[in-house]
Amino acid sequence: MPRWGMVIDLDKCSGCQACVVACSAAGNVPLGSPELAAMGRLIRWMQVLPQVEGEYPHLRAQMLPIMCQQCDKPACTYVCPVAATYKTQEGIVAQIYWRCIGCRYCVNACPYTLKWFNWSQPQWPGATTEATNPDVELRDKGVTEKCCLCHHRLQWAKQRARAEGRSMRPDEYVPACVEACPTRCIVFGDLDDPESEASRLARSPRAFHLLEEVGTKPKVTYLKPK
Amino acid sequence: MMSHIDEEILRSVTTRPTRAYRVTCIVLALVLLWSFVAWGWQIRHGLGVTGLNSPVFWGLYLVNFVFFIGISHAGTLISSILRLTNTWWRRPFTRLAEAITVFSLPFGATSVIVDLGRPDRLFNVLKFPHFTSAILWDVVCITTYLITSCLYFYLALVPDIAVCRDRFRDTNSWRRSFYRALAVGWTGTPAQHRTLDRLMTGMSIFLFALVISVHTNVSFVFGMTTKPGWHSTIISPFFVLGAIYSGVAAVIVFAALFRRLFGLEAYLTQKHFNSCAKFLLALCCFWFYAMIIEHLYVFYGREEAEFNLVYNKFFGDYAVLFWTMFILCCPLPFIFLAVPRLRTLRNLVPVCILINIGMWLERYSIIIPSGAHPYLSWGLGSYFPSWVEISITLGWFAGFTLLLLLFVRYFPSLTIWEIKEELGANSVTQSGTDQLVGLPIAANS
Numbered sequence: 001m002p003r004w005g006m007v008i009d010l011d012k013c014s015g016c017q018a019c020v021v022a023c024s025a026a027g028n029v030p031l032g033s034p035e036l037a038a039m040g041r042l043i044r045w046m047q048v049l050p051q052v053e054g055e056y057p058h059l060r061a062q063m064l065p066i067m068c069q070q071c072d073k074p075a076c077t078y079v080c081p082v083a084a085t086y087k088t089q090e091g092i093v094a095q096i097y098w099r100c101i102g103c104r105y106c107v108n109a110c111p112y113t114l115k116w117f118n119w120s121q122p123q124w125p126g127a128t129t130e131a132t133n134p135d136v137e138l139r140d141k142g143v144t145e146k147c148c149l150c151h152h153r154l155q156w157a158k159q160r161a162r163a164e165g166r167s168m169r170p171d172e173y174v175p176a177c178v179e180a181c182p183t184r185c186i187v188f189g190d191l192d193d194p195e196s197e198a199s200r201l202a203r204s205p206r207a208f209h210l211l212e213e214v215g216t217k218p219k220v221t222y223l224k225p226k
Numbered sequence: 227m228m229s230h231i232d233e234e235i236l237r238s239v240t241t242r243p244t245r246a247y248r249v250t251c252i253v254l255a256l257v258l259l260w261s262f263v264a265w266g267w268q269i270r271h272g273l274g275v276t277g278l279n280s281p282v283f284w285g286l287y288l289v290n291f292v293f294f295i296g297i298s299h300a301g302t303l304i305s306s307i308l309r310l311t312n313t314w315w316r317r318p319f320t321r322l323a324e325a326i327t328v329f330s331l332p333f334g335a336t337s338v339i340v341d342l343g344r345p346d347r348l349f350n351v352l353k354f355p356h357f358t359s360a361i362l363w364d365v366v367c368i369t370t371y372l373i374t375s376c377l378y379f380y381l382a383l384v385p386d387i388a389v390c391r392d393r394f395r396d397t398n399s400w401r402r403s404f405y406r407a408l409a410v411g412w413t414g415t416p417a418q419h420r421t422l423d424r425l426m427t428g429m430s431i432f433l434f435a436l437v438i439s440v441h442t443n444v445s446f447v448f449g450m451t452t453k454p455g456w457h458s459t460i461i462s463p464f465f466v467l468g469a470i471y472s473g474v475a476a477v478i479v480f481a482a483l484f485r486r487l488f489g490l491e492a493y494l495t496q497k498h499f500n501s502c503a504k505f506l507l508a509l510c511c512f513w514f515y516a517m518i519i520e521h522l523y524v525f526y527g528r529e530e531a532e533f534n535l536v537y538n539k540f541f542g543d544y545a546v547l548f549w550t551m552f553i554l555c556c557p558l559p560f561i562f563l564a565v566p567r568l569r570t571l572r573n574l575v576p577v578c579i580l581i582n583i584g585m586w587l588e589r590y591s592i593i594i595p596s597g598a599h600p601y602l603s604w605g606l607g608s609y610f611p612s613w614v615e616i617s618i619t620l621g622w623f624a625g626f627t628l629l630l631l632l633f634v635r636y637f638p639s640l641t642i643w644e645i646k647e648e649l650g651a652n653s654v655t656q657s658g659t660d661q662l663v664g665l666p667i668a669a670n671s
Contacts, residue, residue, distance in 0.1 A: 039279055040279030040280050040281075040282075041274070041279055041280065047604060049604065066604075075451065075452055078358045078359070078450075079358070079359050079360065079361070079450060079451065080356055080359055081351050081355070081356055081359040081361035081362045081365070082347075082350045082351055082353075082354040082355070082356055083354055083356035084350075084354075099347070099350055099354060100343075100344065100347070101342050101343070101344050101345075101347045101348065101350050101351065102273070102342050102343015102344040102347075103338075103341070103342055103343070103361060104283040104284065104341075104343065105359070105360075105361055105447070105451075107280075107283045108283050108284060108451055108453060108597070109450075109451040109452065109453070111452045111453075111600065111601045111602065112601070112602050113280065113281045113600050113601075113602055113603050113604060116280065117273075117280065117283065117343065118272070118343070119272060119273050119274040119276075119278065119279070120271060120272040120273075120274030121271075121272060140344075141272035141273075141274070141343070142272055142273065142342070142343030142344040143343060143344060144343075210602065211601055211602065214452050214601065216452075
């Protein structure tokens with residue numbers, strides 16, 4: 001059974017935000033509005049955040065692409081009273097939108113604050129309704145949502161392989177953000193396969209995880225800038 | 227045959243309510259009604275009508291949840307634990323304490339339902355229970371607590387309902403059959419008293435365990451996350467302690483109110499209030515101890531996220547809130563409760579109201595600052611409640627007070643059979659009721 005994860009090389013991110021656009025299109029994340037952003041209610045599964053470290057004159061600016069850390073020990077799944085958020089056998093932390101009661105316990109439990117709540121009915125103005133991805137459920141108001149590692153693409157890849165009577169190749173399943181990245185800053189693959197590029201990079205001496213001390217064992221690994 | 231005591235305590239039930247009482251009830255009912263309008267508005271438009279945002283995911287509703295469940299514990303404490311230890315001064319307070327328990331619990335429990343993004347899916351908790359979630363434990367705990375305390379409340383009421391039944395025997399009002407049905411044939415035989423006593427003792431023991439576990443579970447909702455400020459071992463005992471502290475203060479406020487309204491000075495004496503105030507003083511000291519310990523550990527631990535949060539509470543955005551809360555919960559009540567000359571009924575009521583405001587603010591300063599300062603945050607980090615949240619909060623407090631006011635109109639506000647027990651015990655050792663009213667009542671009784 002593969003254990004899907006990704007490695008993000010912070011040296012390679014140019015901050016172009018292509019991953020944010022690709023993620024929003026693939027995951028049916030509504031556009032939102034400046035008003036919602038001002039209220040702190042914008043939903044963005046994928047974000048590219050500018051980070052400034054150090055003090056003048058020894059400053060270092062960098063971009064930090066960040067999304068659900070796909071923890072191996074997710075803090076969010078333990079606390080859900082209805083098991084609406086859970087970890088699949090392949091390690092993907094997913095969310096069942098029709099079951100979620102909107103208690104926001106998981107959102108509070110996530111130490112990375114990378115789960116999102118639909119405070120109001122999501123708006124799909126104009127033609128954007130027709131542009132939604134039919135493979136991904138549209139969320140209603142009052143439920144929590146999150147990056148599910150483009151789980152629908154994994155389903156497609158498996159079905160295609162089954163239809164052709166063969167087993168799925170690992171490179172057939174690529175999340176939208178990884179596919180869209182022009183600098184190949186995000187590398188995706190099976191972390192349990194020692195031959196995969198992702199698992200090789202995850203073992204690099206530059207590798208680190210966000211908030212390692214919390215013990216959530218994220219499957220998103222970052223590579224320190226050189 | 228109605229005794230003098232029955233007649234005096236039943237005065238709230240037998241006499242026509244005053245104009246002020248009726249006006250108060252109508253105003254409270256209107257406030258409660260308005261909060262339902264606000265809730266309807268929220269159900270229609272989603273939680274977007276609140277001031278909540280990312281990362282302050284929990285706000286006023288959760289504060290009310292902890293507060294109402296908190297004051298409900300006073301009832302159980304005074305009426306069950308002090309009943310087990312046979313503390314003499316509990317007797318005139320037990321009925322009110324139990325009433326506060328039973329009437330605050332529904333508002334505590336519904337605060338969580340109001341907070342849900344999808345209240346229509348509430349029963350998913352039963353359909354898809356996930357046993358590692360503290361919210362599921364809470365549902366189990368609070369339901370058990372509500373059922374048990376209702377039963378306990380009713381049991382202690384039965385002998386007094388029988389007194390009401392006898393009082394209204396010769397009238398034609400609806401009350402006659404109402405009391406007769408509820409009194410379940412109580413005649414006050416020694417055998418019935420023995421059964422009641424055995425049942426009450428058994429339930430007291432069960433409730434004792436329940437009161438600790440319920441508020442521990444309430445604290446688990448916060449403590450079982452990794453959030454800075456919430457994830458600590460002291461949060462559970464501190465929650466239980468704070469619950470009892472605010473609850474006992476609430477009992478004193480309502481006891482003083484009903485004493486004044488219905489002329490119960492002979493039964494709720496200055497001496498009872500004095501003893502209860504000393505008990506409150508002890509709780510105040512414990513509260514101070516827990517408060518110091520909680521912050522001292524964070525200060526010396528120097529864990530960055532925790533430390534920043536405490537720094538923010540002490541000197542940052544939440545400093546005014548935090549220090550107001552601290553003064554209202556500890557130094558101020560301490561002076562008025564510790565100095566015998568200041569421990570008068572006239573002072574006790576405002577002090578107890580301030581303690582409850584302080585304890586409400588304490589819950590606010592636990593929930594909101596931690597929400598605004600998570601480990602990693604990409605959002606705003608500020609929160610101000612909207613009109614919907616404020617309306618529902620006011621409505622819930624109005625509803626709770628309204629239920630109490632309505633209750634004392636139809637049922638005796640003191641436990642008559644226990645008062646008689648106390649008077650009986652005293653008449654053996656002392657000479658009649660003189661000992662009870664021995665101390666001069668300093669307040670405007």
